[in-house]
Amino acid sequence: MTNPSAVLDLAKSGSFVDRHIGSRRQTEIDTMLQAVGYSSVDALVNTAVPDDIKQPTPLTLRPALSEVEVLAELRRLASLNKTAVQLIGQGYYDTVTPAVIRRNILEAPAWYTAYTPYQPEISQGRLEALLNFQTMVQDLVGLPIANASLLDEGTAVVEAVLLMRRANKAKEAADGKTVLDADLLPQTIALVKGRAEALGFEVEVADLSAGLPEGAINGIVLQQPGVSGKVFDHAPVIAAAKERGAMVTVAADLLSLTLITPPGEQGADIAVGSAQRFGVPLFFGGPHAAYMAVRKGLERSLPGRLVGVSKDDAGTPAYRLALQTREQHIRREKATSNICTAQALLAIVASMYGVFHGPDGLKAIASQVHAHAARFDAALRAAGVQTANTEFFDTVTVIVPGRAAEILAAAEEAGYNLRAIDADTLGVSFDETTTPETVAAVASFFGADASAVETSGAEYPLALSRNTDFMTHPVFNTHRSETQMLRYIRRLSDRDLALDRTMIPLGSCTMKLNATAEMEAISWPEFASIHPFAPDSQTAGWRELIDGLEADLAEITGYDQVSIQPNAGSQGELAGLLAIRGYHHSRGDVQRDICLIPASAHGTNAASAVLAGMKVVVVATAPDGTIDHEDLKAKIEAHRDAIAAIMITYPSTHGVYDADVRYICDAVHEAGGQVYIDGANLNALVGLAQPGKFGGDVSHLNLHKTFCIPHGGGGPGVGPVAARAHLAPFMPGNAADPANGAGGAPISASRFGSAGVLPISWAYIRLMGGDGLTEATKSALLAANYVAKRLDEHFPVLYTGEGGLVAHECILDLRQLTADTGVTAEDVAKRLIDFGFHAPTLAFPVAGTLMVEPTESEDLGELDRFIDAMIVIRGEIEQVRNGDFSVEDSPLRHAPHTASAVVTSEWDRSYSREQAAFPARPDHSGHAHGQDKYFPPVGRIDGASGDRNLVCSCPPIEAFEN
Numbered sequence: 001m002t003n004p005s006a007v008l009d010l011a012k013s014g015s016f017v018d019r020h021i022g023s024r025r026q027t028e029i030d031t032m033l034q035a036v037g038y039s040s041v042d043a044l045v046n047t048a049v050p051d052d053i054k055q056p057t058p059l060t061l062r063p064a065l066s067e068v069e070v071l072a073e074l075r076r077l078a079s080l081n082k083t084a085v086q087l088i089g090q091g092y093y094d095t096v097t098p099a100v101i102r103r104n105i106l107e108a109p110a111w112y113t114a115y116t117p118y119q120p121e122i123s124q125g126r127l128e129a130l131l132n133f134q135t136m137v138q139d140l141v142g143l144p145i146a147n148a149s150l151l152d153e154g155t156a157v158v159e160a161v162l163l164m165r166r167a168n169k170a171k172e173a174a175d176g177k178t179v180l181d182a183d184l185l186p187q188t189i190a191l192v193k194g195r196a197e198a199l200g201f202e203v204e205v206a207d208l209s210a211g212l213p214e215g216a217i218n219g220i221v222l223q224q225p226g227v228s229g230k231v232f233d234h235a236p237v238i239a240a241a242k243e244r245g246a247m248v249t250v251a252a253d254l255l256s257l258t259l260i261t262p263p264g265e266q267g268a269d270i271a272v273g274s275a276q277r278f279g280v281p282l283f284f285g286g287p288h289a290a291y292m293a294v295r296k297g298l299e300r301s302l303p304g305r306l307v308g309v310s311k312d313d314a315g316t317p318a319y320r321l322a323l324q325t326r327e328q329h330i331r332r333e334k335a336t337s338n339i340c341t342a343q344a345l346l347a348i349v350a351s352m353y354g355v356f357h358g359p360d361g362l363k364a365i366a367s368q369v370h371a372h373a374a375r376f377d378a379a380l381r382a383a384g385v386q387t388a389n390t391e392f393f394d395t396v397t398v399i400v401p402g403r404a405a406e407i408l409a410a411a412e413e414a415g416y417n418l419r420a421i422d423a424d425t426l427g428v429s430f431d432e433t434t435t436p437e438t439v440a441a442v443a444s445f446f447g448a449d450a451s452a453v454e455t456s457g458a459e460y461p462l463a464l465s466r467n468t469d470f471m472t473h474p475v476f477n478t479h480r481s482e483t484q485m486l487r488y489i490r491r492l493s494d495r496d497l498a499l500d501r502t503m504i505p506l507g508s509c510t511m512k513l514n515a516t517a518e519m520e521a522i523s524w525p526e527f528a529s530i531h532p533f534a535p536d537s538q539t540a541g542w543r544e545l546i547d548g549l550e551a552d553l554a555e556i557t558g559y560d561q562v563s564i565q566p567n568a569g570s571q572g573e574l575a576g577l578l579a580i581r582g583y584h585h586s587r588g589d590v591q592r593d594i595c596l597i598p599a600s601a602h603g604t605n606a607a608s609a610v611l612a613g614m615k616v617v618v619v620a621t622a623p624d625g626t627i628d629h630e631d632l633k634a635k636i637e638a639h640r641d642a643i644a645a646i647m648i649t650y651p652s653t654h655g656v657y658d659a660d661v662r663y664i665c666d667a668v669h670e671a672g673g674q675v676y677i678d679g680a681n682l683n684a685l686v687g688l689a690q691p692g693k694f695g696g697d698v699s700h701l702n703l704h705k706t707f708c709i710p711h712g713g714g715g716p717g718v719g720p721v722a723a724r725a726h727l728a729p730f731m732p733g734n735a736a737d738p739a740n741g742a743g744g745a746p747i748s749a750s751r752f753g754s755a756g757v758l759p760i761s762w763a764y765i766r767l768m769g770g771d772g773l774t775e776a777t778k779s780a781l782l783a784a785n786y787v788a789k790r791l792d793e794h795f796p797v798l799y800t801g802e803g804g805l806v807a808h809e810c811i812l813d814l815r816q817l818t819a820d821t822g823v824t825a826e827d828v829a830k831r832l833i834d835f836g837f838h839a840p841t842l843a844f845p846v847a848g849t850l851m852v853e854p855t856e857s858e859d860l861g862e863l864d865r866f867i868d869a870m871i872v873i874r875g876e877i878e879q880v881r882n883g884d885f886s887v888e889d890s891p892l893r894h895a896p897h898t899a900s901a902v903v904t905s906e907w908d909r910s911y912s913r914e915q916a917a918f919p920a921r922p923d924h925s926g927h928a929h930g931q932d933k934y935f936p937p938v939g940r941i942d943g944a945s946g947d948r949n950l951v952c953s954c955p956p957i958e959a960f961e962n
C-alpha cells in the first residue's frame with residue numbers, strides 16, 4: 001500500500017448508510033412518497049409519530065465510520081484482548097471449529113440469515129441440521145427426546161428445575177425443595193437460586209455424594225463430571241431420589257459421554273448441558289447451544305423448539321417444528337417457559353461437528369483429552385502434589401495450600417489461564433486443542449515433569465465406561481471427506497430460503513440486512529477465543545466494546561443504564577421484570593405482583609411475567625387496535641395497590657404508534673406501577689422517539705432485530721435490558737462472580753451473555769452514526785407505508801394510526817376473503833413460496849392475518865416484486881371466487897409446488913403447470929423465474945399428523961427412498 005489515505009477515501013465514497021438502506025435513490029423515494037401521498041419523508045414521519053413522544057434532539061452518537069475504518073477500530077479493540085491457552089473450564093472449553101464448518105455455516109449468509117423454521121417447506125435444510133443435533137444429543141445422553149437448543153447451560157438447568165416442579169406429581173415430593181449438588185457449576189447454582197427466589201420455592205445445595213438431605217424433595221440436579229472434575233457413578237443417588245418420589249436432572253458434558261455411561265442409562269429423567277465444545281468458539285461466554293433431553297412422557301412439557309418428522313402432501317417425509325402450539329411462550333400466561341429465540345445456528349454448528357467427526361472421531365477426541373488430563377494428574381502426584389479426585393475426565397483439581405495465587409500468576413504470565421478456586425485450590429481443564437507441550441508447561445508450574453510419567457489412560461471408574469453405541473445413523477458416518485462434508489452443507493442450505501435470496505417480510509422480526517462487514521470480526525481469535533472467566537487484564541478490548549455498545553444503546557433508548565447480558569428478547573423481559581420486582585420489594589411493596597398485559601402482546605411477555613413471579617391481568621384491545629382505556633382504568637382500579645407493572649409494546653404489535661402511550665404510562669405510574677416497554681419494535685423508534693423518555697421505566701431491545709445480529713435460523717439473539725436509574729441497582733448480576741456485577745438476579749450463565757455476536761451491533765451503530773440510524777428508521781417507515789398503501793385495496797390493512805399511516809409494519813386482513821372464498825392466510829403464505837418469497841408473519845398478533853415488515857434494507861424493486869406477487873395471489877383468490885377452480889383444487893391450496901409436482905406426466909389440476917410454478921406475472925413469464933426459480937424440496941407439510949405420531953430423531957434413510 002503506497003498511499004493509505006487514498007484507499008480510505010475510496011472506501012468512503014458511497015457511505016455505508018447508502019448500502020444499508022435499500023431504496024436510497026431520489027427516484028425510488030419519490031415513487032414511494034407519491035404512492036403514500038406525502039411530499040417528503042419528514043412530512044410522513046412527522047404525521048405518523050405522535051408529537052408528545054417525539055425526540056426533541058438528534059441522537060448524539062460517535063460520528064459514523066466507513067467499513068474500512070470500522071474494521072480498523074475493531075482490530076484495535078481485538079488487539080487489546082489477550083489470547084491465552086484456556087484451561088479454566090467451568091463449563092467453557094476451547095475447541096477447533098472445522099474450517100469447512102466455520103466458513104460454510106458460521107460465516108455463511110445462507111445459514112446465518114435464515115429465520116426460525118416456522119415455514120417448514122422453505123426450511124428443510126436447517127430443520128435437518130437441527131434434527132441431527134437432537135439425534136446426537138439423544139444418543140449421547142441416552143434419553144429419547146431432545147430439543148433443538150436452549151440458551152445456555154445455566155438457564156437450561158433452570159428450565160429443567162421448572163420442568164421437574166411442574167411434572168412431579170408425587171404426593172410426598174411435588175411441593176418439596178429442589179436440591180442442587182454442590183459440585184454443580186457455580187454459575188448454574190446462582191441462576192437457579194435467583195429464579196427460585198422470584199418463584200418462591202426452596203433450593204438447597206448439598207453434597208449429594210454423601211446422600212440425600214432430609215425432607216420432601218421435588219427434584220435433584222447432578223453434574224457429570226462435577227465442576228471439580230470428578231466423574232460420579234450417579235446410579236445410587238438417582239435410585240435413592242426416585243425412591244423418595246423426586247425427579248432427577250443431570251447436567252452432563254457431551255464429550256465425556258462418548259466414554260462414560262450416559263445419564264439416561266443411570267435413570268435420569270432429564271439431561272441438560274452445553275454443546276459448546278462441539279466446535280463452537282468460546283466467544284467470551286456465548287452464544288453457545290445448550291441442550292435438554294427428557295425421558296418418554298415429558299416431551300409435551302419440554303421447553304424450547306422441537307424438530308419432528310411428518311409428511312408433505314405427496315407423502316414425502318418432511319421435517320417441521322413439532323408440537324408448535326405447545327411452544328411454551330405461545331401459551332402466554334399459561335406458559336411454563338418464555339424461551340422463543342434460542343441458539344439454532346450454534347446447535348447447527350455443533351451438529352455439523354458431530355457429522356464431521358462421527359462417533360469414532362468424537363471418541364478419539366475425548367480419549368485424547370482424557371489422556372492429557374491423566375498424564376497431568378499422574379505427573380503432579382509423582383511430584384508429590386495433591387489432586388482432589390482419582391476419577392476424572394478432563395479436569396484436575398489441584399490442592400496447593402497457600403500457593404494458588406502464585407501459581408496462577410506464573411501460569412498467566414506464561415500465557416496459560418487456570419481456574420482460580422480459592423487460596424489453596426486451582427482447576428485445570430484440558431480440551432481438544434491441548435497439546436503435550438501444554439501439559440508439560442502447566443505441570444511445570446506445579447513443579448512436576450509430565451514427560452516422566454506413564455498412565456493407563458482410564459482414570460474414571462471403569463465400571464462407568466460407556467458400552468452402548470451412539471450416533472449410528474448414517475448421517476454421522478458418511479460425510480468423512482471434506483468434499484462430502486462441503487456438499488452436504490451446501491445441499492442443506494440450498495433447500496432453504498434465507499435473506500441471501502429473498503426479502504423476508506416478517507412482521508415483528510425485522511429481517512434487515514446483516515452486512516458482511518458487521519459479521520467479519522466475530523470469528524477473529526482475539527474475540528472468539530476468549531474465555532468468559534479470563535482475567536480482566538486480558539479482556540480490555542471486549543469490555544471497551546461492550547461499554548461503548550451499552551452507552552450507545554442508552555443514548556438511543558433514552559435510558560440511564562443498559563445491560564447486554566440477556567441472551568434473547570425473552571430473557572431481557574425477565575431481567576426487566578425482575579428489576580421491577582426488586583425495586584418494589586426494596587421499598588417494602590412486596591404485594592405488588594400484578595402485571596397488566598394487553599391482549600395483543602407477544603406471547604413471551606406473559607410467559608416472562610409468570611416466570612418473574614407475577615400474575616398476569618390481560619387488558620382488552622379496543623376495536624381500533626389500541627389499548628382499551630375503559631378496560632385499563634377498570635383493571636387499574638380493581639388492582640390498584642397490587643400493580644407491579646404494565647408491559648406494553650411500542651409501537652404496538654399492531655404496527656401502529658398509539659397516540660395515547662403517555663396517558664397509559666401516566667395512569668400506571670399514578671397507581672404506583674412501573675412501565676415496561678417491550679422494545680422489540682425499536683426499528684420504528686431509533687432516532688425518532690426514546691422509550692426511556694416517553695414513559696418507560698425499563699425496556700428490552702432485540703439486537704437480533706433492530707441491530708443487525710442475524711437470526712441464524714432461530715438464534716442467537718441478544719436482548720439487552722435498558723432501565724432508568726432507579727432500577728439500575730436491580731439489573732442482572734454476575735452469576736459466576738457476584739461481587740463483580742449489579743445487584744439483580746443473574747439472567748445468563750456468563751456476565752456478558754452472548755458477547756460473541758456483539759461486534760455485529762457495535763459495528764452497525766458505528767457504521768451508521770446517529771443520523772444514519774435515524775435515516776434507517778425513516779426509510780423503514782416509508783417502505784412499510786408504501787407496501788401498506790399499495791396492498792390496501794387488495795388486502796385491507798387492519799390498523800392504522802394518525803393520517804392513515806402505519807409504523808414499520810402492517811397487518812393485512814384476510815378474514816373476509818377467507819369467509820368468502822375459503823382461501824386462508826396460510827394458503828397465501830405458502831403460495832408466496834412459489835414466487836420465491838418467505839411468508840410474512842402468519843396469524844400474529846391477529847389470527848387470519850399476515851403481518852408485513854419490509855425493513856429499510858429492501859430496494860424498491862424487491863418491494864414491488866413482493867407487492868406484485870401479492871396482487872397476483874389476490875387475482876387467484878378472485879379465480880376461486882369466480883369458480884375457475886375450487887379452493888381445494890386451487891394453486892393456493894396446493895402451494896407450494898415442488899419440481900416433481902409440476903413435472904409429472906399426469907396433470908389433472910384446473911390450473912396450468914406454468915401457473916403453478918411460474919406465477920410471477922399474469923402471463924407466467926416474468927421476473928427472475930427462468931434462471932432463478934426456487935423450488936421447495938417438499939410440498940405442503942401436514943403438521944398435525946406428525947404431532948400425532950411424534951418422531952424427533954433422524955429417520956431411517958429408507959424413509960426417503962420412494
Ligand SMILES: *Cc1c(COP(=O)(O)O)cnc(C)c1O
Binds near residue numbers: 340569602649717
Ligand atoms: C421477538 C419479540 C420478542 C421475543 O424476543 P426473543 O428474542 O425471540 O425472545 C418479544 N416481544 C416482541 C414484540 C417481539 O417481536
